[in-house]
Amino acid sequence: MALGYRSTNGRSDPGRRGQDRDSARINPSPMALPGAGRLRPPIRVLDHTGKYRVLGASNPPAQGPMQRLAAALELAWRVIQEHHAEIPDVVVTVGTGSGHRAGVRKLGHFAAGRWRRADGDAWSEILVAGEGLDRGPEGVLATLLHEAAHALAFARRVRDTSKNDRYHNRRFAKVATELGLQVGMLPPYGFAATHLTPAVGRRYAVALRELDEALVLWRQAEPRAGRAGCQRRSSTTCRCACPRRLRLPDTAISEAPIICGRCGEPFLPAVGRSG
Numbered sequence: 659m660a661l662g663y664r665s666t667n668g669r670s671d672p673g674r675r676g677q678d679r680d681s682a683r684i685n686p687s688p689m690a691l692p693g694a695g696r697l698r699p700p701i702r703v704l705d706h707t708g709k710y711r712v713l714g715a716s717n718p719p720a721q722g723p724m725q726r727l728a729a730a731l732e733l734a735w736r737v738i739q740e741h742h743a744e745i746p747d748v749v750v751t752v753g754t755g756s757g758h759r760a761g762v763r764k765l766g767h768f769a770a771g772r773w774r775r776a777d778g779d780a781w782s783e784i785l786v787a788g789e790g791l792d793r794g795p796e797g798v799l800a801t802l803l804h805e806a807a808h809a810l811a812f813a814r815r816v817r818d819t820s821k822n823d824r825y826h827n828r829r830f831a832k833v834a835t836e837l838g839l840q841v842g843m844l845p846p847y848g849f850a851a852t853h854l855t856p857a858v859g860r861r862y863a864v865a866l867r868e869l870d871e872a873l874v875l876w877r878q879a880e881p882r883a884g885r886a887g888c889q890r891r892s893s894t895t896c897r898c899a900c901p902r903r904l905r906l907p908d909t910a911i912s913e914a915p916i917i918c919g920r921c922g923e924p925f926l927p928a929v930g931r932s933g
Contacts (some may be wrong), residue, residue, distance in 0.1 A: 723872075732750065735806075758844075766802075766811055770782045796866065810833050811830060824845055830850075840854070898921055900918060900920055904925055
């Protein structure tokens with residue numbers, strides 16, 4: 659699931675809540691005019707009671723858990739932008755954080771300019787790993803602020819990572835501290851350990867409350883890609899009469915003779931042979 663948010667001027671206006679600031683919350687009229695100018699008829703669906711109802715003409719259907727999570731993440735990002743106007747608009751996604759390197763639990767990432775809008779604008783991506791949602795609202799907000807630090811560094815044209823974007827340098831630590839995070843070392847990723855401070859928790863109390871109500875599910879971790887069920891296969895160095903050497907899997911040697919194209923003799927294990 660992905661969500662995007664664009665503020666009108668980089669900061670929100672409390673007096674315009676529900677207007678330009680959050681267009682996703684505006685319920686369009688069921689009789690809106692489509693492009694051809696004809697009136698669109700109300701959409702009728704059969705609900706679980708067996709009765710027809712008109713979508714948009716009465717109360718909207720209840721949100722599912724992922725919709726509530728998306729709304730809570732959107733709210734949290736808006737609040738972060740309210741406190742730090744330089745942080746750009748982004749697309750927030752919820753995806754997988756497992757199946758990568760051994761011992762690494764990916765909690766999120768920032769990817770600059772990953773999304774393209776129909777109007778030609780480029781938006782960066784913030785990913786929140788589904789496997790990290792079990793850490794509770796404080797942990798998820800810490801991930802959002804961590805990635806917001808990357809977004810702010812990108813907006814300022816600050817190079818905050820190195821070594822294939824894995825090592826978080828002191829410039830990242832400075833920006834993350836500016837956002838109120840407590841920063842520590844996480845070898846071999848540099849200053850990548852970030853945690854909420856009590857002051858930040860109080861500052862984002864509303865966002866934390868919304869996240870707490872929305873965090874009712876998380877993603878099951880997957881085994882590391884390409885490692886599940888794999889076993890190391892043994893092999894043996896073999897020689898023919900030439901002699902040429904090949905290292906062959908033991909299973910291939912036991913199945914049938916492997917013949918050399920030069921001398922016509924089979925490759926046999928080199929152990930115990932003279933010459």
